[in-house]
Amino acid sequence: MNPKTPFLLKRLFTVSFLLLLLLLGAMFLGLSLGSSENGVKAVWQSLSGAREADSMLTTIIWRIRFPRVVLAALIGATLSLGGLVFQALLRNPLAEPYILGISGGSAVGAIIGILMGLSRFPGVSFTAFAGSMATLLLIFLISSGRTILKKDSLLLSGVMINAFCSAIIMFLVSMTYDSRLHNIMFWLMGDLSTADISQVGILAASILPCFVLIFCLSNSMNLLLLGKEMAQTMGVNIKFVTVTLLVATSFMVSATVCHCGLIGFVGLVIPHLLRLLFGPDHRVLVPACMLGGGAYMVFCDLLARVLPEQGEMPAGVITAMIGAPLFIFLLKRSDLRK
């Protein structure tokens, strides 16, 4: 093989392997650490099903920590991938479902669903999806004047959509008096503590096909970065690719939003970091975002569980504390480049 042109498959496998190790490492940490202190050896015994394993610990790990860690990994993967897709479609490295207000829209939908007393699946998932599609439509209506694709106006309209969604959320919350209030507030900030294994299974089954679909379109995403006209002359069906990616992404994001509320900036931090490390080729970045984003979210959730002396805080607090400063830094840098 000529050293000038790194072979894609090799790079794809190397990157995926490394990040898979990272993800498994993070998941193992996530399973080991928690409010009850145990040694690594005891955890390993429980995980591997050894006979001398502590049955109490085994229950904690499989019933409580395992669903939560898997949920965190799925959410991280979805949100990073969502960020990656929006950045490619809008040709804007600062785009992200949370920043654009799509997460906010699906949160409004989800809260309406909760207040209507619907079950989490499929009821709330459906209203959340409707909410995200409505926001998406709104963004495209605003942006149909072409100029909006410029960075600033797109971000500004996202901020406004977010502000509007927050207002609706606060309005709905202020109308709620009973015990649902605390649940909603905690859920809004990105809470993973309610994970249970059957729900996590349903979530996985509904978003894994989206991952596969997005991977198949990853080369088209590369071409879209050169502009619609160029992509078209290289054989890309622009309408099909755009609509498929948007619907698949909104679906995934709203599915995770109804499980864990609003977790921001994961879709910004992870794609940026991975692009810096592995280059902008989406055929590498799509699997990398799934694995790396999963690892990142498992890690953030772990911090949220372990850092407070008592109880725990929502994982969304951690991701926003890391992500928001980074966003400002990137915005500043992109200004300097002009």
Place this chain on the structure above:
Amino acid sequence: MSTAIDIKNLSYSYGNGPVLKDISFSIQKGDFFIIIGPNGSGKTTLLKTISGIIKPQRAQLEILGQSIRSYTRKVLAKTIAFVPQMVQVDFPFTVSELVLMGRSPYLGLLGLEREKDIKIAEHAMAFTGVEHLARRRLDQLSGGERQRVFIARAICQDSEIILLDEPTASLDLAHQVRVMDLMERLKKEKSVTVIMVSHDVNLAAMYGDRLLLINKGKIVSMGRPDEVLTFQALEEAYGCTLLVDESPIGKFPRITLVPQKFSNSGPFEN
């Protein structure tokens, strides 16, 4: 020789007035065909129509003897490659990554390239003289290098026809000649039909086998450079004073701009 492109009764409008009005012409296979005309004459629109980016409602457009409507997107991409004017790429692709994108219409469902594709890409980079830049990022290149990278990408598409939209605009003299020589070699060595929009009438005179002069969306004339680049036709189309004589280096016209301060005196008066 057979026909590469055949256009009949092409009209197109963007909403506020027509851009192209009832245009009919054909381009022979293996020609270096250059479309010239003043700003806003419809050159780029014409090129985008041939590339399939713009689809006019009523017009007959045949590519290699078949209606453009009978082509699927991928087959069209394997037949015609397009090099647009400077593309802004905000993402840090390397040269070899960009050139390899030209192989996209040949890739399978997952869009992963094989060794064969890499060979073709390396050949294309060598052909345009950018192989030493393979690992460099696009934003680290000069305008001329960038243009040759985008041409290498088009060559990778392995198409019989290559379209270029003002490839020499904003390049310095050496890079202009280099790009034009490259297209000439591509035509001769790989018998590619080259169709180019250009602002530079002198380059068009030197390199074009056949030229098409359009103005206000209509064909003014078409033919060999010495047939098209006449002093009357150019002055009327561009609306400025020009001097046309024979180039000292060959049998083709040379066009000289005449500034206002000289245009009222000397041998330039008609």
